[in-house]
Amino acid sequence: xxxxxxxxxAFFALFIVAFPWVAHEIPSIENYTDIMIFAGIYCLITxxxxxxxxxxxxxxxxxxxxxxxxxxSSAILTVQxxxxxxPCIIIGMxxxxxxxxxxxxxxxxxRGHYLAMATLAFGIIVYIIFNxxxxxxxxxxxxxxxxxxxxxxxxxxxxEKYYYLVWIFVFAVFIFxxxxxxxxxxxxxxxxxxxxxxxxxxxxxxxxxxxxxFVYSAVLASLAGSLYAHYLNFINPSTFDLFFxxxxxxxxxxxxxxxxxxxxxxxxxxxxxxxxxxxxxEEYEVIVYGAILLLVTIFLPKGLVGVPGIVKGWFRE
Amino acid sequence: xxxxxxxxxxxxNRVVMAFGGLMALSNLSIRVKRGMIKAIIGPNGAGxxxxxxxxxxxxxPTQGSVRFKGLPIEHLKAHKIAQRGISRTFQTVExxxxxxxxxxxxxxxxxxxxxxxxxxGFQLPQCRRKEAQIKENAMKILKFIGLVDKFSxxxxxxxxxxxxxxxxxxxxxxxxxxxxxxxxxxxxxxTETYVASSLIRAxxxxxxxxxxxxxxxKVIMNISDEITVLNYGQKIAEGSPEEIQNNRRVIEAYLGxx
Numbered sequence: 001x002x003x004x005x006x007x008x009x010a011f012f013a014l015f016i017v018a019f020p021w022v023a024h025e026i027p028s029i030e031n032y033t034d035i036m037i038f039a040g041i042y043c044l045i046t047x048x049x050x051x052x053x054x055x056x057x058x059x060x061x062x063x064x065x066x067x068x069x070x071x072x073s074s075a076i077l078t079v080q081x082x083x084x085x086x087p088c089i090i091i092g093m094x095x096x097x098x099x100x101x102x103x104x105x106x107x108x109x110x111r112g113h114y115l116a117m118a119t120l121a122f123g124i125i126v127y128i129i130f131n132x133x134x135x136x137x138x139x140x141x142x143x144x145x146x147x148x149x150x151x152x153x154x155x156x157x158x159x160e161k162y163y164y165l166v167w168i169f170v171f172a173v174f175i176f177x178x179x180x181x182x183x184x185x186x187x188x189x190x191x192x193x194x195x196x197x198x199x200x201x202x203x204x205x206x207x208x209x210x211x212x213x214f215v216y217s218a219v220l221a222s223l224a225g226s227l228y229a230h231y232l233n234f235i236n237p238s239t240f241d242l243f244f245x246x247x248x249x250x251x252x253x254x255x256x257x258x259x260x261x262x263x264x265x266x267x268x269x270x271x272x273x274x275x276x277x278x279x280x281x282e283e284y285e286v287i288v289y290g291a292i293l294l295l296v297t298i299f300l301p302k303g304l305v306g307v308p309g310i311v312k313g314w315f316r317e
Numbered sequence: 318x319x320x321x322x323x324x325x326x327x328x329x330n331r332v333v334m335a336f337g338g339l340m341a342l343s344n345l346s347i348r349v350k351r352g353m354i355k356a357i358i359g360p361n362g363a364g365x366x367x368x369x370x371x372x373x374x375x376x377x378p379t380q381g382s383v384r385f386k387g388l389p390i391e392h393l394k395a396h397k398i399a400q401r402g403i404s405r406t407f408q409t410v411e412x413x414x415x416x417x418x419x420x421x422x423x424x425x426x427x428x429x430x431x432x433x434x435x436x437x438g439f440q441l442p443q444c445r446r447k448e449a450q451i452k453e454n455a456m457k458i459l460k461f462i463g464l465v466d467k468f469s470x471x472x473x474x475x476x477x478x479x480x481x482x483x484x485x486x487x488x489x490x491x492x493x494x495x496x497x498x499x500x501x502x503x504x505x506x507x508t509e510t511y512v513a514s515s516l517i518r519a520x521x522x523x524x525x526x527x528x529x530x531x532x533x534x535k536v537i538m539n540i541s542d543e544i545t546v547l548n549y550g551q552k553i554a555e556g557s558p559e560e561i562q563n564n565r566r567v568i569e570a571y572l573g574x575x
Binding site for chain 2: 176177179180183184185186187188190191194195197198199200201202203204205206212216
């Protein structure tokens with residue numbers, strides 16, 4: 001469970017590198033490269049969340065807010081202050097980290113699901129601020145004219161270029177997170193998840209680790225939000241509502257929250273469902289998500305990454 | 318160096334623990350001399366595990382003080398106490414079942430060697446060196462407790478006897494000066510009990526002070542240097558195994574008065 005093989009990583013990398021080439025050749029999925037950008041952006045959030053939920057055993061129902069803080073930091077600082085986008089992305093991440101400490105520190109020192117309640121309230125408050133502080137955020141209409149990204153004169157101005165930019169970020173975060181899981185920190189997190197008394201008695205500073213992971217997940221969500229804003233060049237508050245926070249949870253539950261692969265698979269599937277495959281359902285889309293969450297919780301508690309294990313179990317019987 | 322401080326590694330002074338109206342411990346004072354095997358016995362509900370939980374920082378006492386190596390620790394959190402040099406096992410085995418035998422012991426090393434969040438994520442060379450060191454230490458301990466062959470097994474696949482050994486190994490990995498063993502022989506058969514007793518002696522021979530809660534009287538009488546008897550949260554007797562065996566109040570507490 002803790003070891004992550006090099007071969008699947010290599011296949012995954014190959015798939016990501018080849019995807020735009022293949023999609024470009026097949027007219028019916030030509031637009032899939034664009035959707036994969038969003039999938040990559042969501043992967044950034046779900047990898048942090050899976051560490052928080054699957055390893056540290058804490059639930060956040062407010063990550064849309066950190067996603068929004070990243071997006072609005074990028075938008076406000078570039079549009080209203082004319083700053084270069086890269087420092088804005090970093091400012092957003094720092095701001096998210098500070099906010100995460102302020103929310104996480106008091107609620108994570110308590111046992112139980114206080115973080116879930118605190119983040120739920122936090123998400124709603126931030127959403128209201130995005131809507132009401134129109135002088136800063138443009139209110140419900142949102143903000144336009146957010147610049148794209150460029151590096152040393154190289155403009156990420158096409159779908160393909162931005163695709164590779166986003167997925168380079170995803171890979172960097174993926175490797176960082178895998179390293180983390182396979183280190184002393186990862187062991188401590190898994191220990192906390194199994195038995196807090198035993199982890200504490202073995203010298204693990206439980207609240208410190210929980211706060212660290214929460215901050216890490218918030219920073220990643222902020223990075224994702226910035227990448228979203230600089231790609232679409234337009235944002236409005238509805239992207240960062242409570243439903244998006246819940247959608248993130250569905251991604252993780254569907255993929256499997258005890259595995260970083262689960263975070264990626266879940267983010268990929270839900271992204272394609274919401275951008276492409278569920279249009280047919282129109283406003284009944286929500287019901288499909290509800291059904292997915294229900295079915296996964298009942299039949300696949302380990303998510304899709306648990307399916308091979310279940311199938312193996314059948315063959316053994 | 319002050320001789321008295323050095324002699325008592327642990328001093329429990331007038332500790333009171335009340336859970337609502339229930340007095341789990343009332344005015345309990347115990348001294349543990351460095352290097353000894355000290356046993357705490359008493360009927361069920363006497364407050365033995367509560368005492369362990371207070372010593373190891375699971376919760377603070379309602380009143381009173383706990384001093385370890387002369388310094389107060391009763392207000393410290395569990396992980397701080399572990400860093401000071403107290404480790405423990407649990408009455409109901411609390412292993413990390415989803416980890417391997419080796420990983421369980423490696424986690425025990427966390428108190429002494431660890432890498433920061435960023436160093437781990439970037440896999441800095443120092444982090445790899447530390448990880449190798451942790452693994453080496455953990456393998457040494459597995460050799461000591463006799464589980465080296467099973468290092469890659471999931472912890473929850475071991476039989477109970479070996480799980481208890483592994484829990485002791487994990488506690489040793491934090492390099493404690495005082496180890497608190499909560500019923501190390503509970504649920505073990507005769508052979509396993511013998512192995513556990515020898516292991517406790519071997520730990521003590523390394524210079525580690527042992528504080529022991531146990532119901533198995535054969536184990537207690539065999540290995541302890543001194544025994545404290547609790548009943549209803551109070552100390553009713555203290556002394557060598559021979560003294561305790563012949564103490565009238567102890568016999569009454571266990572068998573009831575005539």
